[in-house]
Amino acid sequence: MASKNLDQLTVGAGCFWCIEAIFNEVKGIEKVVSGYSGGTVPGTPTYREVCSGLTGHAEVVQVTFDPAVISYEDLLVIFMTSHDPTTLNRQEADVGTQYRSVIFYHDEIQKDIAEVVVKEMSPYYESPIVTEVSPLGKFFEAEAAHQNYYANNQSQGYCSFVINPKLAKLRKLHADKLKPSVI
Structure with missing residues (x-):
């Protein structure tokens, strides 16, 4: 069996629980890891520190x-239609720079594609x-409790009231891009 030539996308769209649940339903996705990036303080940030808004991480x-x-x-089109990219440092009730809409590109090709997608989505x-379209610095994996949050906590209120409507929208807009088990 030939090995796959995999690539990476790093984005922020408010709470990582939402966007993680969305990408886990998309075909071609091998892995989704929640974490933090874009900060300005040294060391490995914790969820509590990032939530304070003082670290600069998203x-x-x-x-x-x-x-x-x-x-x-x-994937960027799915990202752009899965959250509100017009609200600065806010997604619904989540407010602060840690919840900003951001595309962290891994190379110049990703940067160019991201800028084109943002421009093409603007009329909608x-x-x-x-x-924000910025170079990826260091990515820090979030604590274990934040990985696969939706899959592990579907009965939680946040999942029911915030994530489920986003997944319904994904299924409506991008049914052709979803894993067969989701449709």
Whole structure:
């Protein structure tokens, strides 16, 4: 069996629990890891520190995907339609720079694609898109309790009231991009 040529996407769209649940339903996704990136303080940040808004980190997911199955561009379109990219440092009740809309690119090709996708998506929104496009610095994996949060906590109120509607929207807008087990 030939090994796959995998790539990575790192994005933030508010709470990482939401965006992790979304990408876990997309075909071609090998792994989704919740974490933190974009901060300015030394050391490994904790969830509590990031939630304080003082570290400069954003809650993000790092998605490992097979570009032979789904493109980086398609993943960015899913990302842009899975949250509100027009609200600065806010997604619904989550407020602060740690919840900013951000695309952390891994190389110049990803940067160029991200800038094009943001520009192409702009006409679909009434307000200007504020999604940050920045180079990926260090990615820090979040604590174990934050990994696969939706899968492990579906009965929690946050999952029912915040994540489930986002998943319903994903299934409506991107049914052709989802794993067969989800449809």
